[in-house]
Amino acid sequence: MKKRIALLLCFALLLPCLFLFASCGGDGAEETTAATTENDGPYTVTFVAGDRETTVTVERGETPVFPEELLSWETAEHFYKILGWDKEIVPAQGDVTYTATVGEYGLTLYEVLFVLPIGIVKVPTHEGEIPTPPKGYETDDTQEYKIGAFKEWDKELTAPTAENTENGSKKMSYTPVYNYSPRYVAALLSAKDGAKGILTMTYDDGILATATWVNAQNKKYGTKGSCMMVPNWAGTKPNFANKVNEWNAIFADGTLEPQNHSMTHERILPGEDADWEKTQWEQHKYNCIRENYDIELVQSKAVIEEAFPGHDVICFAPSNNTLSKRSFRTDGNGNLMKYANGEYVLVNDGGATKVAEATYYAIRKGNRGVQSLDPTLDGNAGGWYNLRIRAFKDFSGDEKLTQGKSWIDETVRDGNWLIVMCHGISGNGASGSGDITTAAAESFFAYASPKIQSGELWAATFSEATKYIRERQNTTVSARFENDAVLVDMIINRTTADGKTLDEAIFHDPLTVEVRVPDNWKNVQYSDGAKTLTAAVYKHDGASFAMVNLTPGADGATVTTEVTRYVAN
Ligand SMILES: [Zn+2]
Numbered sequence: 377m378k379k380r381i382a383l384l385l386c387f388a389l390l391l392p393c394l395f396l397f398a399s400c401g402g403d404g405a406e407e408t409t410a411a412t413t414e415n416d417g418p419y420t421v422t423f424v425a426g427d428r429e430t431t432v433t434v435e436r437g438e439t440p441v442f443p444e445e446l447l448s449w450e451t452a453e454h455f456y457k458i459l460g461w462d463k464e465i466v467p468a469q470g471d472v473t474y475t476a477t478v479g480e481y482g483l484t485l486y487e488v489l490f491v492l493p494i495g496i497v498k499v500p501t502h503e504g505e506i507p508t509p510p511k512g513y514e515t516d517d518t519q520e521y522k523i524g525a526f527k528e529w530d531k532e533l534t535a536p537t538a539e540n541t542e543n544g545s546k547k548m549s550y551t552p553v554y555n556y557s558p559r560y561v562a563a564l565l566s567a568k569d570g571a572k573g574i575l576t577m578t579y580d581d582g583i584l585a586t587a588t589w590v591n592a593q594n595k596k597y598g599t600k601g602s603c604m605m606v607p608n609w610a611g612t613k614p615n616f617a618n619k620v621n622e623w624n625a626i627f628a629d630g631t632l633e634p635q636n637h638s639m640t641h642e643r644i645l646p647g648e649d650a651d652w653e654k655t656q657w658e659q660h661k662y663n664c665i666r667e668n669y670d671i672e673l674v675q676s677k678a679v680i681e682e683a684f685p686g687h688d689v690i691c692f693a694p695s696n697n698t699l700s701k702r703s704f705r706t707d708g709n710g711n712l713m714k715y716a717n718g719e720y721v722l723v724n725d726g727g728a729t730k731v732a733e734a735t736y737y738a739i740r741k742g743n744r745g746v747q748s749l750d751p752t753l754d755g756n757a758g759g760w761y762n763l764r765i766r767a768f769k770d771f772s773g774d775e776k777l778t779q780g781k782s783w784i785d786e787t788v789r790d791g792n793w794l795i796v797m798c799h800g801i802s803g804n805g806a807s808g809s810g811d812i813t814t815a816a817a818e819s820f821f822a823y824a825s826p827k828i829q830s831g832e833l834w835a836a837t838f839s840e841a842t843k844y845i846r847e848r849q850n851t852t853v854s855a856r857f858e859n860d861a862v863l864v865d866m867i868i869n870r871t872t873a874d875g876k877t878l879d880e881a882i883f884h885d886p887l888t889v890e891v892r893v894p895d896n897w898k899n900v901q902y903s904d905g906a907k908t909l910t911a912a913v914y915k916h917d918g919a920s921f922a923m924v925n926l927t928p929g930a931d932g933a934t935v936t937t938e939v940t941r942y943v944a945n
Contacts, residue, residue: 415436415470416436417435417468418433419433419434419435419436419471421440421472422471422474423474423475423476424473424475425446425456425475426476428446430443430446434468436468437467437468438467438468439466439468440465440468440472442458442465442474450483453483454480454482455480455483456481457481458477459476459479460476461474461476461477462474462477481502481503481505481535482502482503483503484502484538484546485502485503486501486502486546486547487499487500487501487546489548489550490513490549490552491550491552493516493517493519493552497512501536503535506533506534506535507533507550509533513526513552516556519556520559520919521561521918522556522557522918523558525556526553526554527552527553528552528553529551530551530553558893558894558895559892560855560891561855561891562854562855562864562865562890563889564852564888564889565889565890567791567834567844567888568834568925569888570831571833571834572787572788572789572791573794574749574787574793574833574834574835574836575599575600575796575828575833576600576602576793576794576795576796576837577601577602577798578603578604578635578693578740578795579603580693580797580798580799581609581641581799581800582605582606582623582637584616584619586801587626588626589801589814590631590632590801591631593817594631595629598825599821599825599828599835600632601633601837602632602633602838602839603623603632603633603634603635604636604693605634605635605636605637606637606638606695607639607679608679609641610640610641610642620684627687632837633837633838633840634683634687634689635680635689635690635692636673636676636677636689636692637695638672638673638676640671641695642663642672643663643695644669644672644695644699644700645663645700646698661704662704664700664702664728665703665704665705666703667706669703669727669728669732673731673735677735688839690736690839691736691738691739691740692732692736692738693739693741694732694741699729699732699739699741700728701726701727701728701729702723702724702725702727703727703728704720705721705722705723732761733755733761737760737846738760738761738763738846739761739762739763740763740765740795740797742797743765744765744766744767745757745764745766747763747765747793748792748793749791749793753872753873753874760846760874765795765797766779766783766794766795766797767811768796768811769798769812776812776816777812777820780812781820781823784820784823784833787833788827788832795838798811798812843882843885844885844887846872846878846883847868849872850868850870851867852866852867853865853866853926855891855892857894860940861938861939862892862893862894862900862938862940863936863937864937864939865934865936866887866928866936868928868931868933869932870883870930870931870932880929880930880931883928884928887925887927887928889925889926890923892919893913893920893921893922893939894941895919895920897913898913898943899911899943899944900913900940900941900942901942902924902937902939903937904925904926904937909925910944911923
């Protein structure tokens with residue numbers, strides 16, 4: 377450093393001579409050239425702080441940087457700190473001197489605590505020094521539903537001394553005060569209209585008498601359900617083929633819908649037993665060939681949709697709760713093929729399970745237990761292809777109703793999807809063809825009813841719940857505030873992570889979105905498609921919200937909805 381300064385000094389002494397020479401040289405152009413040459417740099421920048429002087433050398437146009445480690449220093453008596461410079465430090469155009477304002481403080485260190493939203497920050501501060509607030513105090517970004525802009529400290533920042541610190545503890549503390557404004561957020565709610573849980577009743581085997589009775593109960597109690605239909609049940613069991621009008625009359629009321637329970641209710645083997653091919657009846661083997669999967673799982677869906685127009689058959693419950701995982705191979709004549717050793721040829725092609733999972737959006741098998749509102753995209757228990765169920769038939773007598781009521785309580789309390797499997801409902805005791813008596817079933821509906829009316833429990837058919845949750849799982853929402861309106865942006869990705877398409881012709885039910893609104897709003901107004909709707913504002917966590925029901929649009933398209941203040945007449 378010293379050598380450099382010396383060199384610069386020589387150069388500086390030389391300057392007037394050069395300038396003199398240039399002045400004598402003649403016209404202005406030459407003078408300018410000479411002046412530019414002599415001022416090209418490098419330059420010396422001198423920083424003066426008290427009795428300390430520091431020089432740095434910079435090129436023309438380079439901004440000098442004062443060494444950070446020299447910003448403060450100590451002597452035997454004092455602590456010094458540079459508070460600022462006499463002028464703004466700018467890119468060098470010549471030699472320049474900056475003079476510092478230096479603060480002089482006592483050597484005693486005090487602990488100044490800044491109680492920030494992100495936590496307490498300790499700033500060691502010398503006696504007589506105004507404490508410097510740490511970074512991050514300007515905004516309170518820790519609140520979910522509001523953002524704070526710094527307004528002031530709870531008290532004026534004061535230099536600590538032995539007199540003004542807390543009880544001689546050498547400590548003082550400051551807390552920021554913020555001006556808050558709403559943080560505009562939107563969230564998809566787990567169930568429709570903000571319900572805590574969903575109740576889906578499923579009635580297996582397509583029993584018309586049960587459906588007729590249940591439909592009347594549904595109208596009375598607000599319950600809903602799905603009839604798992606069997607288009608061509610062999611023999612004397614229920615068969616809807618000659619009762620399509622009766623069924624359609626029931627479905628027209630809207631409390632029940634048809635879904636699929638396989639074409640014939642023939643047993644499809646699970647395909648998990650080691651000696652599967654040896655222990656089953658010959659007919660059961662024929663049930664587990666690919667041609668049969670097409671009839672039982674795919675063609676049956678088309679038959680039901682044709683018989684009951686206006687219903688999307690997207691949910692499936694395999695008969696006997698079983699779906700194969702392998703298939704028997706047949707020859708060109710439809711006969712089962714065998715190896716030379718007499719064993720049947722089995723193909724590891726995923727069997728009926730794979731066909732069912734490719735065809736349906738929700739499959740209910742026999743796994744008992746609590747079903748979450750967010751099924752995983754797989755065939756594990758609790759996943760979309762193996763939803764958990766509750767069944768009245770697992771219990772006897774009064775236990776059926778006790779259990780049923782506890783399922784409802786648990787669903788509302790914990791936020792679950794209660795899928796109840798039920799077969800016939802009989803009027804003369806729990807034995808025989810019925811899973812539960814009409815008396816117990818009505819008590820169950822009556823118990824659920826107030827929770828449905830209050831909005832805690834959403835009574836939904838199997839397909840309604842499936843559509844809502846599937847759409848929600850593939851949709852994102854966000855909110856912003858512009859021109860006195862909360863704008864909600866909704867985007868659906870119509871391809872699920874397991875490769876299914878959420879066809880807009882089927883998956884077009886509105887999703888319930890909770891939107892943060894200004895705290896002085898009482899009601900909101902918005903549009904969903906052609907409908908203009910209003911909703912009341914409510915509060916939680918010290919912030920105001922409204923629930924809006926918005927229909928997702930085309931794949932990947934952003935649907936923006938304007939939510940505005942609504943003043944009711
Ligand atoms: Zn069945």
